[in-house]
Amino acid sequence: xxxxxxxxxxxxxxxxxxxxxxxxxxxxxxxxxxxxxxxxxxxxxxxxxxxxxxxxxxxxxxxxxxxxxxxxxxxxxxxxxxxxxxxxxxxxxxxxxxxxxxxxxxxxxxx
Amino acid sequence: xxxxxxxxxxxxxxxxxxxxxxxxxxxxxxxxxxxxxxxxxxxxxxxxxxxxxxxxxxxxxxxxxxxxxxxxxxxxxxxxxxxxxxxxxxxxxxxxxxxxxxxxxxxxxxxx
Numbered sequence: 001x002x003x004x005x006x007x008x009x010x011x012x013x014x015x016x017x018x019x020x021x022x023x024x025x026x027x028x029x030x031x032x033x034x035x036x037x038x039x040x041x042x043x044x045x046x047x048x049x050x051x052x053x054x055x056x057x058x059x060x061x062x063x064x065x066x067x068x069x070x071x072x073x074x075x076x077x078x079x080x081x082x083x084x085x086x087x088x089x090x091x092x093x094x095x096x097x098x099x100x101x102x103x104x105x106x107x108x109x110x111x
Numbered sequence: 112x113x114x115x116x117x118x119x120x121x122x123x124x125x126x127x128x129x130x131x132x133x134x135x136x137x138x139x140x141x142x143x144x145x146x147x148x149x150x151x152x153x154x155x156x157x158x159x160x161x162x163x164x165x166x167x168x169x170x171x172x173x174x175x176x177x178x179x180x181x182x183x184x185x186x187x188x189x190x191x192x193x194x195x196x197x198x199x200x201x202x203x204x205x206x207x208x209x210x211x212x213x214x215x216x217x218x219x220x221x222x223x
Contacts, residue, residue, distance in 0.1 A: 004153075036214075043115070043202055043214035044154070089153050097142060098167070099212065101153030 002027045006090045006102035013080055013109050021075040021105045023064075023090035031092040033057075033066055033073040038087045038104070047075075047088070080109045113137065115215035117203050123221045129191035132218045136184070136205030143180060144212065145188050146202040154202055160186065190220075198222045 007022040025033065032051045036044040048057030053068035062077045073090060090102040116135040124130050136143050141162050146154035157176065159167040162183035171178065175194070180186040190197055200217040 041216070043117075043216045044204075045214070046211065049211075091153070097159065097161075097206075099144075099154075099156070101155075103151065103153050 002031070002092065002094055002098075002100045004090050004092055004100055004102040006088075006105055008103075008105065009087075010106040010108060013107070015082055015109055015111050016079045017109075019075070019077040019080045019084075019107070021088055021090075021107070023073045023075065023102060025071050025073065025090070025092050027071075027092055027094050027100075029094050030068075031094040032096070033064070034091040034093075034099075035062070035064055035073070035075050036089040036091060036101075038089065040086070044089060080107070082109045082111055085109050115203055115205055115213055117201075117215035117218055119218060120216060121219050121221075123223065124193055126195055126222050127192040129189065130193050130220060131187055131189045132201050132203075132220075134186045134188070134203030134215060136186075136203070137207070137213055140205035140207045140213075141183070142206045143186050144202075144204040144206075145178060145186070146204065148200040148202055148217070150199070157188070157201075193220075193222045195222050 003026045034049045035047040037047045038044045048059040050057040050066035056065045064075045087104045087106045089104045093099045143160040145157040148154045158171045160180045178188045202217045203215045204212040206212045
């Protein structure tokens with residue numbers, strides 16, 4: 001089947017610290033992979049995506065690389081800011097119209 | 112370009128009452144999704160529409176939930192009667208091309 005497993009939170013970091021949120025997946029075929037971010041009281045926003053092995057998605061200083069050999073899509077950012085505090089969701093789609101989400105990882109960045 | 116619009120943003124009802132949520136997708140988006148998001152969890156699909164056709168409703172609890180998208184544009188999700196366990200955030204999303212979804216802000220339902 002299709003599923004996403006991401007590291008449990010909450011994660012608390014100091015401003016300018018390095019961020020890694022782990023995500024591994026199980027899927028049929030070659031899925032597209034995503035990271036979404038959800039700020040308090042808002043819906044999910046697409047942060048970045050990768051559609052094939054070894055692709056690197058990037059946006060707003062965040063990066064994630066599609067690793068087929070380890071079935072992973074870990075989210076990284078070199079220097080987090082207070083404004084990055086949110087819940088981050090890893091997701092996949094094997095078909096382009098069916099999506100599977102992880103349980104989310106809450107990040108709090110303190111000044 | 113306007114995003115996905117949902118209303119109401121918040122709803123508080125007594126159990127056994129009916130409730131309805133409305134979603135207007137981004138203009139031109141043929142695919143519309145309704146998701147359920149419980150506290151501390153990721154979204155779970157309830158139903159997916161391609162234009163006015165419900166192409167995946169396997170996770171929709173049909174004894175109490177119903178949805179419609181009559182003209183292939185906006186959509187309504189209804190619960191009748193609501194139960195305590197229905198308290199959650201109901202998210203609507205739309206897409207025009209495969210694998211890129213845009214989410215609305217959600218409706219937070221509290222059933223007392």
